[in-house]
Amino acid sequence: METQTQAFNHLLPLDFDNVSTLPDSYAWSTTNLPSDDPCNCMINDRKASLPVIDIGEPNAYDLVRHACEKWGAFQVINHGVPLSLFREIEFQTRQLFSLSTDQKLLVARPPSGVIGYGSARISPFYPKLMWTEGFGMMGSPVEMKTLCDKIVRIMLGSLGLTYEDDIKWFQPLNGSDQTQCMFHFQLNSYPVCPDPDRAMGLAPHTDSSLITLLNQCNINGLQVYQDGAGWVSVESVEGALVVNVGDMMQVISNGKFKSVLHRAVVNSTCHRVSTAFFLMPQSDVEVSPLKKLIDSSHPPLYRTVTGKEYFQLKYKVFNKALESIRL
Numbered sequence: 049m050e051t052q053t054q055a056f057n058h059l060l061p062l063d064f065d066n067v068s069t070l071p072d073s074y075a076w077s078t079t080n081l082p083s084d085d086p087c088n089c090m091i092n093d094r095k096a097s098l099p100v101i102d103i104g105e106p107n108a109y110d111l112v113r114h115a116c117e118k119w120g121a122f123q124v125i126n127h128g129v130p131l132s133l134f135r136e137i138e139f140q141t142r143q144l145f146s147l148s149t150d151q152k153l154l155v156a157r158p159p160s161g162v163i164g165y166g167s168a169r170i171s172p173f174y175p176k177l178m179w180t181e182g183f184g185m186m187g188s189p190v191e192m193k194t195l196c197d198k199i200v201r202i203m204l205g206s207l208g209l210t211y212e213d214d215i216k217w218f219q220p221l222n223g224s225d226q227t228q229c230m231f232h233f234q235l236n237s238y239p240v241c242p243d244p245d246r247a248m249g250l251a252p253h254t255d256s257s258l259i260t261l262l263n264q265c266n267i268n269g270l271q272v273y274q275d276g277a278g279w280v281s282v283e284s285v286e287g288a289l290v291v292n293v294g295d296m297m298q299v300i301s302n303g304k305f306k307s308v309l310h311r312a313v314v315n316s317t318c319h320r321v322s323t324a325f326f327l328m329p330q331s332d333v334e335v336s337p338l339k340k341l342i343d344s345s346h347p348p349l350y351r352t353v354t355g356k357e358y359f360q361l362k363y364k365v366f367n368k369a370l371e372s373i374r375l
């Protein structure tokens with residue numbers, strides 16, 4: 049049973065600025081754990097490169113499809129989002145996290161909320177605390193909405209689908225009032241860590257989104273899990289965005305595209321920040337495998353679920369959420 053203090057710890061991050069040794073509550077184990085145990089923070093030095101795809105290229109459809117089937121993620125370039133926007137977002141993110149803890153706690157995220165300052169929402173599912181602090185908000189710059197529109201269009205197109213014909217609820221992302229998508233914008237901060245090999249930035253998880261656009265801000269830390277290879281570092285590419293396949297995309301693609309298991313590790317030399325845009329269905333939207341992907345030899349793998357129902361499930365059974373809606 050969690051003590052009140054433990055429960056409280058899950059909510060509010062440490063004041064990382066005044067810590068010279070890793071507190072035990074933040075010390076993860078690398079010994080006597082299987083390599084694929086989510087609590088094993090062992091950093092292997094395996095390098096495999098996530099595909100870097102120019103979405104302006106004619107063969108982008110095939111490259112995106114292969115990456116989503118094999119990795120559940122890829123890096124995108126020639127995406128049309130100005131570098132100046134990335135730099136401005138990163139500057140403001142660093143300004144925010146450089147505020148004093150008291151100031152940041154003025155906008156603390158409520159225990160079951162998603163908006164505001166606090167520790168990762170997935171903290172309660174792990175025995176140790178994570179070396180991170182985050183700030184969540186709703187909404188997103190129009191450039192990111194447009195890019196999501198482009199990327200989802202390519203992902204669906206690679207399966208012979210279009211969102212106009214096949215996902216009624218996914219309307220053009222240019223502000224049309226029928227759209228039933230929502231955007232969660234997450235800022236992540238990973239302060240310099242005194243003992244990074246025994247700490248965890250953001251523990252293994254899949255995103256609940258359709259897709260997530262992640263900017264590593266030119267400092268490595270993201271790792272994706274690949275069967276057979278284990279944890280693989282994603283080399284940060286200047287100006288590129290990482291595209292994660294989320295749980296909702298695994299559902300609508302009827303399992304063709306895999307929601308990528310990923311985590312973030314920390315370092316002892318620089319304060320890393322990352323920014324992530326989550327493209328989500330609205331709470332009342334019914335999400336299910338797309339009809340054109342179902343036939344006599346490809347039955348639906350998941351039952352219909354609303355956005356709200358899935359998020360509630362995710363924060364109840366966590367990494368068993370997709371399994372729990374399996375048909």
Ligand SMILES: C=C1C[C@]23C[C@@]1(O)CC[C@H]2[C@@]12CCC[C@@](C)(C(=O)O1)[C@H]2[C@@H]3C(=O)O
Nearest residue numbers: 162168169170232234253254255256257326
């Ligand atoms: C829109 C969402 C995705 C998210 C849960 C949330 O409702 C708001 C916070 C999001 C975030 C950001 C950091 C990683 C993550 C796993 C988490 O703990 O909170 C994601 C959640 C998710 O994708 O399930």
Ligand SMILES: O=C(O)CCC(=O)C(=O)O
Nearest residue numbers: 234236269270312322324
């Ligand atoms: O900081 C990172 O590289 C990963 C962040 C992440 O996975 C998330 O915000 O969902």
Ligand SMILES: [Fe+2]
Nearest residue numbers: 253254255310
């Ligand atoms: Fe994530």
